[in-house]
Structures are given as C-alpha cells and as structure tokens.
Amino acid sequence: MGTDYTYPSTNVEDSLHRVEIPPPQPFIKTLKSSLKETFFPDDPLRPFKNQPTSRKFILGFQYFFPILEWAPRYTLEFLKSDLISGITIASLAIPQGISYAKLANLPPILGLYSSFVPPLIYAMMGSSRDMAVGTVAVASLLTASMLGAEVNAAENPTLYLHLAFTATFFAGVFQASLATVVCLQQLKGILGLDHFTRGTDLVSVMRSVFSQTHEWRWESGVLGCLFLFFLLTTKYFSKKKPKLFWISALAPLTSIVLGSILVYLTHAEKHGVQVIGKLKKGINPLSFGDLVFVSPYLTTAFKTGVITGIIALAEGIAVGRSFSMFKNYHIDGNKEMIAIGMMNVVGSCTSCYLTTGPFSRSAVNYNAGCKTAMSNVIMAIAVMFTLLFLTPLFHYTPLVVLSAIIIAAMLGLIDYEAAIHLWKVDKFDFVICMSAYIGVVFASVEIGLVVAVAISLIRVLLFVARPRTFILGNLPNSMDYRNVDHYQSASNIPGILILEIDAPIYFANTNYLRERITRWINDEEDRIKSAGESSLQYVIFDMSAVANIDTSGISMFEEVKKLIDRRGLQLVLANPGGEVMKKMNKSELIEKIGQQWIYLTVAEAVAACNFMLHTTKPDPIKDQEPGAWNNV
Template sequence: MGNADYAYPNADCVHRVAIPPPQPFFKSLKYSLKETFFPDDPFRKFKNQTPSIKFVLGLQYFFPIFEWAPKYTLQFLKSDLISGITIASLAIPQGISYAKLANLPPILGLYSSFIPPLIYAMMGSSRDLAVGTVAVGSLLMASMLGRVVNYIENPNLFLHLAFTATFFAGVLQASLGLFRLGFIVDFLSHATIVGFMGGAATVVCLQQLKSILGLEHFTHEADLVSVMRSVFTQTHEWRWESAVLGCCFIFFLLVTRYFSKRQPKFFWVSAMAPLASVILGSLLVYLTHAEKHGVQVIGKLKKGLNPPSVTNLVLVSPYMGTAIKTGLVTGIIALAEGIAVGRSFSMFKNYHIDGNKEMIAIGTMNIFGSFTSCYLTTGPFSRSAVNYNAGCKTAASNIVMAIAVMLTLLFLTPLFHFTPLVVLSAIIVSAMLGLIDYQAAIHLWKIDKFDFLVCFSAYVGVVFGSVEIGLVIAVAVSLLRVLLFIARPRTFLLGNIPNSAVYRNVEQYPNANHVPGILILEIDAPIYFANASYLRERITRWMDEEEDRIKASGQTSLQYVIMNMTTVANIDTSGISMLEECKKSVDRRGLQLVLVNPGSEVMKKLNKSKFLDELGHKWVYLTVEEAVGACNFMLNTYKPNPLKDDSEGWNNA
C-alpha cells in the first residue's frame, strides 16, 4: 500500500508517546552516578547477607586469592608450575634489559620481578596476566626523568626519583580503582594505543643502536632525528664485533618466535630463547674475552633480595614535581596496557575481570614496589602471552615466577657478570618488533580513515617528537573526534521502502521514496548546547532543499516536517530552545512540525518546558509510520492551514 493511499484509522487507535512520571532530582542524580561509577553493581552480592559473610565477600573482593585458593587442585599446580618457570625464563633477561633501558641498575629488573608479582597474585583478578617491567614504561621513565637529572652524573638521585615516580604511579592507579574512575582510561582509544605503542617500540629499537654499535656516548633524546644524528656522527666509534653479535642474536630470537607462531605447541621455544641468548652470549664473552675488544658487559650484580627504599623517596622540591608528572604519565600508560592485556586473555577463556580491581591491584603492587627497590611494573603482553600459551590456570603462576626470580637473586646473579649488553639490546629489539602492529594500522585505514589519522598522529608524534608529545597528540586528536561527533551529529532524510511501512535513510537505500508533502528527518545524537545551533541550521537547510526539489518536480507542496527523535537520548535547555526556534521557522513557512518517539528524558523536559503544549500533544507519535499516516490522513481528508486550530476537524476525523 503506497503512502498516498494510507487509510488512517480513528485517532483513538494511535499509540501516544508516554510522558514518564517526574523523578526527584536526587534520585536521578543517584542513578546517573551509580551508572557512571558502579555500572557492574559490585554490591549486589552483599545484599541480605550476615556481617560475617559480608566480611568474607569484602575480603575476596580486594584479595581474590581467598576466592580461588580454596578450590585449588594438584592439576592446577602442575599447570601453574610449568607456566611460572616458563615466564621466569623470559622475565629474568627481560627484567635486566628493561632496567638498562630505563637507565637504572640492571638488578632493579630482577627486584621488580619478585615483589610485585607476589602482590598481584593475591589481589589481581586476571588468571593470565604475568607481571613485570615493560619497555614503554621504562623508556618513558628514562626520557622524562632524564630531562631533569643526568643518570650518569647523578645516578643516586635518578634512582631515587624512579622510586618516587613509581610510588606516585601506584597512588594514581589505586586511587582510580578505589574511586571507580576506571572509565578515564577509556579515553585511550584502540587507535591511539596502536599508534602510541608502535611509535614507542620504534623509539626503543632506535635506542638499542647504542649497544648494538658499541657506542659509549649517545644522545639523551629519544626522537628519530636526534638518534640518527648521534649514530652517524660517531661512525668512527662503531664496533663491528658488537654489531655482528647483536644482529646474530636478533636473527636467532626472531627465528624462534616465527617457529613458535607456526607451531603453537612449541611456544616454549620462543619463551626460552631470551634466556638461552643470555647464556650463549655470556659463555661467548667469557671464552673469547670479548669485553677487552669493545663488547660491553653488565658487570657485577650484587646478590640478595630487595633492599628497602622507603627512605629514598624524594618528597621535596624541586624534584618532587618531576616525579609526580612522570608517575602520572607512566601510571596511566601502564594501567592501559595491563587492563587491555588482561581483558584480551580473559575473553579467550570466557571469564570476567574487574577493571577497578585490576587498578587497585596494579596500584598496590607499584606502591609496595617503590618501598622495596622496584620500579614501574604492569602486565606486559609478551610475558602474558607466554603465560597463557603455557597453560596457566590461576595467578599462582606469578608466585612460581617470583620464587624462581628469588632463587636467582640469592644464588645466580654472579653468572650474569659476562652478559653482553648487546644481547640485552637484541632481546629488547625482538620484543619491540612485535609491538609494531602494522596490520592493525592497515585495518584502521580500510575501516576508518579518522581512526588511522589518530594512530598515525600518535606514531609520528612519538617517533619525531617524544613519547609524551605523541601521547598528547593522540589523545587530543581522539578528543577532537569525539567533539566533532557531538558538535556535528548526522541528520538523515528518510523515505519509504516500496511495498512496506518501513522508513529508512534515502542515501543508504536509494530506492526509498519521498513521501509527497512530507519531509521526514532523523537526528542521530543527543541534542546539547554544542550541536543545537548546527542542528537548527541543518534542519532549515533540509527544508529549503526539499522545497526546491518539490518546485523543480512539480509535486505536492510541503505541508509537514516530521522529526524522528528515536535516537535522541537526551536534550538540554539549548536543545529545547533549538526546537522552539525550529517550530517558529516551520510555522512561518505555513507548515506543521511533528515529533516521533522522543526518549523518556526528552519527553520529561519537553513537557516541563511547555514545548509540548505549544506544539500540541497530538503531533507527537510513537512511530514514523503512524506520523506519516496521520499526516496523509489530514492531507487527504481536509486541507486546513496547519497554523490554525484544527482540533475540531481532527476530533471529527
């Protein structure tokens, strides 16, 4: 049945849009706050429970180990033991490597792989996250602290600032979790993280040219131009022995990773490769005395467990500000990486992790880590992937890893004396190449060019500026996109799909027919002060374009403007003023404005503002089909001026 033949029934059969009952302001505010800060309703299981049970549930909430430990089995222990030993073999060489990347004593990498994993095992909700230091966080700390303190000239102050920055990072992370502010991390979009991590990985690889080429003097800047200038102005200091050794180990590590990807059951090959590289490199240097020929080695690592560092925190000016700034930036990045990695692997095993609990756990382990000579830790992807592939069952794999690191600290640290720095650089390079996700960038280009722009901006900002600049650019471009979506929402012209009562966007469905005498528009966003002016102008332009089209085609003159507000979830006073101005504009043209299905919040506000009284409640319909039917009925039955009071004619109809 075509629109022109639509036989509109008695008005009593029309489904009217209901106006919700008024809600007290504080009740609405309470609901909004609850949905913002407690969308998962963590307190529902505490209802109707005895105080003792509430205490146990509270203990399990902050310490999930009390939830899974009573159900622990021997089979779980077997799996976690294998996983823990496997990730320990990766954590030890990576920890030493990343500590060097952060310009900190190598032993700190081992300290940071001992205490924090134990804390996370008690407080973390992820079964697969393997805790430790990360390359991006290490680079950020070295870069931001290095601008204020030279780690060569004043190593103690630099070390103490690293502990202080870790403390403030932990305070921020735990606070976000305790105050349920985890949604802040969501401002780092997927595109932002892809570009940022890719850029940071590129910069980290560039930094390794110092060790691979055996250079003693190197720039403190991290951008591409500074690194290339530093490398090519010192060609006379290049050490071919170091370069050959580094390239060989990079090739070995990449081959083992490729083999493990092609043969997943041999995941342990790539996991053991870094430790094997350290052992082979140390033996090679020891047997050939390569340290006397320009190959730099780690040197002496002192034995023993983490010494306390509470008294080393720098809580006085002028350095405290730098530590706070570094802690905030590195804390957010570490949090985003840890939660993203945890959620990724939880999806594979079909279990839920609580983002706020993760923040509390990661924050707590960094706070206690800063007290025990550790620097920034989170859940790196490479280590967690190995943990997952090794078949871990619970967070106990972190405990096994920590015990293995503890034994290393107590008995095995002298064995790392001859480990060449170039091997550590090779381990870092091989790990970082996996973070340059060019396939994800290509996918972004194919799907969403603006997302690709965000990704590319982050990458370029990091590589040619600094890690902080890249992060700021990426977040700024992402926020700009959000603002553009809000300030310039889409409006669509709807038409009737032939032989149906369905109305769709005429751009998406070119066969949709214009309804004679009726302009049907759809607004695809909430109406706020930021977009009210634009929407008023766009709606006016739609009316002008429709009248021009009608004149050109000689069709029935325009009589009704229908606005489908199904997707308008909310409106503010600026939006209501916009609707009032649109109504006046429609009235001046001798037309009638019709609304379709405003949301509950919109209806409440339109009713309170008396706009519905001005418009007339009869001009608000539940569906576009009913609105078009009513307008067609009016056009076909009698043709009054819509500006006049036609209630008598309508009631008679």
C-alpha cells in the same frame, strides 16, 4: 526513492499511543542513580545484596583479595599447569627485566626486583588468570625520557633512582610508534657506544650514531646481529607452529647464557664488548625512605607517574580482557585497577619500578596452559631464587644481548597489517595512528602522545558538534522508516519530511542543527517544486537517538518551531525519550509544540499526518505559494 508511496491502512484513533511524561523522582534518588551509572556501571555491590552480615564481610575480603575465592578450590592439577607456566614466564621475565631496566636507565637489578614483589601482590589482588606481571618497554622508555629531561642518570644516579621510585608510587596511586623509538635507542648497545643522546626522536638518535662512527665497535655489532637473528628466527618458528611457543619463550634466557659464556671464554669485555658487571645478591631492599615528596623534583615525578601509570593501567586491563575472552571468564576492571595500583605502590617501597601485564609475557603464560594467578607466584619464586643465588652469573652478560632482546620484542609491536586494516575500516583512526607514530619518531614520546590525544579529542568534539541528520523514507510493504541514502528502496512520503537526529542535543551542536534542519527543509521544498509534487506540509523529527537535551537544545527547538510556523508548516515529534520529555515539559516546550503533535513512533506520526492530509480540504491559493500548506 522515485517509487509511489502507498499509504498503509491504519486506524489512527485506535492505534495511537500518547507519549507520556516520566513521573517526577526525588532529586537525591536521581543523583544517586546518575552517579552509580557513571562510576559503577557494572554494579560491583550486586553480590552483597540480601546477604547476612557475616557473608558480606567474607565477600568484601574476596572482592579485594580474589585469591581467597579461588585458593580453596585449588587442585594438584592446577598446580602442575601453573608450575610449568610459572617457570616458562620466569625464563622470559629474567632477561626482559634486566633489559628493560637498562632501557629505563636504571640498575639492571631493579628489573629482577620488579619481577619479584609486584607479581606476588597481583596474584593476591588481580582477577586475571592469564596476565603475567612485569616491566614493559613503553613504560621504561617513558620513564627514561621524562625523568631524563630533568635529571641526568649518569651524573646523579641516586636522585634519578629515587625519582623513579616516586614516579612508580604516583603511577600506582593514579594508575606501535614507541616500538620504533625503543629499537633506535638500542643502537647504543649494538654499536658499543659509551656516549649517547638523551633525545628519543629519530634525528637526535641518527646524529648521535653517525657523529661517533670512529667509536663503533665491530665486535659488539656482529655479536648483536647474530643474537638478534637467533631471537627473530625462534619467534618465526613459534609463530608458524604455536605448539612450539616455548622455543621463543626460552630464547632470551638462552641468549643471555650463550652470550655470557662467549664473553667469559673469549674475554670479549677487553675488546670493546660492554657487560653488565656485578649485580648485588639478595632480595629487594626497602625503598620507602627514598621516595621524593619535596620540590623541585616532585612535579616531575608526579607527571611521569601519572602518564606512565595511565598507559600501564590501560595496557594491563586490555591484556587481561583479551585473554579472558579466550577462556570465557570475566575480568573486573575495578579489581584490576586496585591490583595494578597496589602492586606499584608496594613495588615503589621495595625497590621496584613501574610494572603491568605485558602482552608478550602474558601470551607465553596463556600458551603454557596456566590455570590461575599462581603462575605469577611461581615466577616470583624463580626470580627470588635467582636474586639469592644466581646474580653473580650475570656479570659477563653482554649489553648488546640485552639490546637484541629489546629489539626482537619491539619488532613484534610494529604491526603494518593493523595499520592497513585501520585504513580500510576507518581513515580517521589511521590518521590518528600515523600522527602518533610520526610525532613519537620525529619529535618525542610526549609530543607523539599529545598529538594522538589531541586528534582523538578533536574527533570526539566533531561527533558531538556535528551530529548526523538524515531523511527517512518508508520501506515498501512495511511500517518501517529508514535512511533513504542507505536504503535505495525507501520512498519519500508526499507532503511530509521525516528527519532523524542521531545524537544528544547540547549547546555544542545546536547552531549546526538549526542550520542543517533549515537546509534540509529548503532542499526538500526545492525538490518538490522541481518535481511538481504536492507541497510540503509536515516536518517530523525522529527523536529515537536523542538520549538527552540541554537548555540550549530546548531553545534551538523553539527557534525551529518559529521558523517552521513562519513557513506555514507543522512540527511533529516522534519517540522522544523520557529525559527529553521531562525537560521539554519543564520548559513548557510541549505546550508550544502541542501534545497532539508528539507521537510514540514515526509510523504513528506519519499515519496521523496522512489522516489530516486526506481529511482536510486543500486551499488552492496557498497550495500554489512556495512552502505554504493548508492549516489543519
């Protein structure tokens, strides 16, 4: 910054290009373009362009039902791969479905129902080849927490069940801290407790656990610890050797089989080990008539459905896109929203509760070598076979094994390495992460979500209300201008202050920008005075990053112009965008600044200012006054 500035040799008159005002566009055309960019940035109708009507009809069906696109190209090789993947994820879906249904305080059979119909819907309408559909722990816990606050599942199980179906319906229409809470909730099953708190915070759970020490069952605790150790060990081996993924995938089903055999042979259910009991045979009964659309519970179902639906939708799309990157194919977010929404709408009418694409099951599907969404169909067929013929075998399945399966799945979500990474990369992201974690663990799931969303919104508002501004300097032997704090070799230009505004200018940040610009000018004049350099004469604003401006921003520039004029300085703009130029023209700000002081690039603006500095005779009297310069 202390190096002498070398003036680039530039023929100003020949090289300058004036900044043009965009030609006027019809309002309807502008509105249509804005709506398209806002809601359809991926241009979903592009394949329909220049197509005959019959082809458009086929493409329309294929858009809503992607199975019509890939099914005609389906081969026997694909079927072999999908068959292996489908059976593998079915072995994981069955125990997890039963476990997560218990977590949601719903009948275990609903976990199997939810692994039958929704995967079939997604296979027809989803665009991901790798996502395996099923229930998830987070949505199950939220359902239990939010519905349980209004209706006691033990006292009124029918109403609770109907509200769960209704919430799933609304979720379909709208579409790591939780891991700790889920694990804490499983202490009920591990210790064999009959009565347990409905609260999800750490204090309530610990109070409930230690106030019933006389009811702890050591048999249940030992059995739970043994199966938890088995599940974690298999996950460890599969993580060390990815080719052995099938070991951890089969571990939950193996645990259920071994646990059921052990309970049956030892009659452990008579010694304090709780079991699932009878599961009804048969496929999903219709539940459309069970949806609750009347007061006083409609609001509760709607709120639960929207919140859990948004979380499930975000997880499903994120999982689908994660695996699509590995195989280099495109995931259509619009199709995913339609598919996940429809499978939950249909699911709510067929005795299912909220489903999405869980990461663990999708990872198993990917590692098993799936080729298409047919793996979901095969999984659904396997679950259907279980519903029709095998449900009596789950009678002796100990609840403690289900708790161990949930804990093993949730421990994988507690990623301390990711938290450390957040701390290293972005401290604010780390604060959001830990605030959500603490809020969920020590208060409730809802409070944790509200805290995380609130802090995130505050951050967004800070970005808008406190945009970055910095001084630009010239890089040696170039026409480039960069942040002087970033590039130590960048040098200030005598008599010229170049400021870059790094955000759109709206009413939320105009006061800050006005004060910050004033302070930049004051600081620069103080620096020049202390260094004994020539006085400041030009203030150039680099507008490259200002994508838009509102009327408050226009007023701010008018005030800054008056401020700079009072100091005897000249305001210069560089590279304002089309939208900015359009509004500046309509507000007559261009006339106030002067068209001749608006340039296409910073380099051209500096060259013009330098040309004026060296062709205008200085006034020695004004040059000695603070902040004064020679009028051009």
